[in-house]
Amino acid sequence: MEAFSLAVRRRIIELFQSGLEGDDVAEIMVCSPAAARRIWQRYRPRGIGWPASACWRTHAQAQRRTEEAGSFGAGEAEARCVLP
Secondary structure (H helix, E strand, O other), X not given: OOOOXXXXXXXXXXXXXXXXXXXXXXXXXOOOHHHHHHHHHHHHHHOOOOOOOOOHHHHHHHHHHHHHHOOOOHHHHHHOOOOO
16 A cells, blocks of 8 residues: 555645545545545644654653753654664
8 A cells, every 4th residue: 555645645634624524535535434534634733734754652651751851851752763
């Protein structure tokens, strides 16, 4: 299965934002309803429809920990994730 292009992901998000349901979006974009919902679910919590890097969860967690802990240990959490 190929990943959706950025343009397709943006269009899926636009269709959901316009008020359409998953089945309707899937029919318009000629994809499965599960795939369309997955793009939408990824967009809602992070504000984007795709991972920022291969380890986006680690980056998000590191950022959250850094904000919670202040400057103490700021470099430690980010050092664990090696970008390709």
